[in-house]
Amino acid sequence: DAGITQSPRHKVTETGTPVTLRCHQTENHRYMYWYRQDPGHGLRLIHYSYGVKDTDKGEVSDGYSVSRSKTEDFLLTLESATSSQTSVYFCAISDRAGSGDSYNEQFFGPGTRLTVL
C-alpha cells in the first residue's frame, strides 16, 4: 500500500468553526489531491497540488483552501465549516511520469469522515 495517512480520521465540529485536515505521504510523490465523496455525487476534486507551494482549484473548491509547504504534507482547510461540507474527504497522490501516455496511478488515503453540526 502507498504510504498515505490522513488525520484526523473522524471529526465532529460545529457550523462556523475552522477545520484543518492533514494528508501525509511517505512516497515523495509530486502530485497530491483532495477529493470529497458524497452519496449521489460520487468523488469530486476539491484542490490539487503539483509541487511545493503550487496548488490549483478543482471542481468544488468554494469554501476550501489548501497549503503545501513540504512535499509530504498537503493541508485542507475549511475556513468556516458549513453543514454542506459534511462529507468523507480523501487525499490522493501520484507521481506523474513523462508526458503523453505515460502517467502513474493515483493512490488514495483511508479518508476522513467530517460531520458539521
Add this chain to the structure above:
Amino acid sequence: KQEVTQIPAALSVPEGENLVLNCSFTDSAIYNLQWFRQDPGKGLTSLLLIQSSQREQTSGRLNASLDKSSGRSTLYIAASQPGDSATYLCAPVDDYKLSFGAGTTVTVRA
C-alpha cells in the same frame, strides 16, 4: 465536463460466476483510465490502470479493456468470490484529473 456512467448500478451473482462491469465516458480525449475498488467505509484501492495506448490490461482474475474512441471501458472479473463484494469505480484521466462514476456495487453470494 467529463461525465462518467457505470452500468449496472448494482449486481448480485452466485460465487463462481464471471462479472462484467461497464463504464462509459463522454470525452474521449483522455490519457488513461483507472479502475478502483472501494469496500464500505474504506478508501479506494487501485485495481488497474490502462494507458490510452493500450486496449487491455490484466491483473490476476481481473481484465480491463479500453475503447477510447467510443468512450467505453469494461472490467471483467473471472470466477467471482465472496471477497470480490465491493463497489467498483472507473475513472478516466484527463491530464491530472480523475472523473469518477457512481460505481457498480457487487455482491457475490456464497
